Amino acid sequence: MADPLGPVIRALGRAGSASSDYDLNPDTVLPPGRKLRPAGVLVPLLVRNGEARLILTKRSSALKHHPGQIAFPGGKQDDGDADITAAALREAREEIGLDPGNVESLGQLPGHETVTSFAVTPVVGRVLAPFDPVPEAGEVDEVFDVPLAHVLDAARYSVQGRRWRGSIRKYYTVPFGPYYIWGATARILRTLADAVDRS
Template sequence: MRGDDLRDRLVRALGQDSEPSSDFDLNANALLPAQRALTGAGVLVAVDPRRRSIVLTKRAATLSQHPGQIAFPGGKIDPGDTDAIDAALREAGEEIGLPRDAAEVLGTLPAHETVTGYTITPVLALITRPFAPVAEPGEVAEIFDVPFDHVVDPARYMVMTRLWRGTERRYYAVPYGPFYIWGATARILRGLAHRFSK
């Protein structure tokens, strides 16, 4: 599939209607706080059409939240950000060294609520030119590519369980080589896979 064909299919996928997702999708009995306060965040789902891949990071093991987990570049919306797209592009520059002018934003996927109190807006973008990835010290342990065809294949996803705060929690996972992609990252990618496979 050529880069322009991939772009066209991604744009078509963005045009499909779907509901927001959450870490609670597979946990119908989860009790959500009635007056929970959610923090807005933006992550960049950066597709490289030349390599037919998506850029992901492994978070540093020393971080207080989600240490060592696989994640999209991104983070919370800061006061200086205009919106989630601005936050995702800023964070991608900081975390992986992706210049803003090397990313063409195609649109956003439905928001995803995490068990840690964030509402994440996934920003789908194409990497328009080669760049030299640089991991942000103390934040990012590793930057890697996962093949696009791997994460848009619904058959690659599995439902796993683990204990979280004394309760069994079910979640999606889509392992790739040594990287265990799970939780919010896997759920967002599964949403993209569902749209892309239609």
């Protein structure tokens, strides 16, 4: 039987160039010498009943950065993290109760720069066995999963815009049911979708 994650694994080596929250806003002038903080997010994929699924979180509305948004588990790299993959796995344990030993790292997607000055490295991982998510109180309101096929379908993406710092900022969206997936999360997923399409 073919591995449902096979297309993703084959695509990781040809995932294109780095992306940013400014991709759709070419007139944005970024300050020279800006400093970005390294961060790692886990793109957790699991296979259930033969179907590939993607695990995502809904962030707490009380958070300072990206409140209430749909996101990957992850966060900034700490001094104690061996590397960016270790940071992503540590954050996934803290945010959703996913044991790092239950994750097989499949590779990384190109980096992504956020408007909040993070240099994010998406680490794609296979969740080896079912687990019961435990949302981190105060940071994660909900843990849910969506069909991987949904976010790999480029036709499901649209470009929207909203006013931000006095101008209209455009961004990708890929909604699923009640979940409005947009911004950095949607942009990273679009990078993955484009890579799979090319492979």
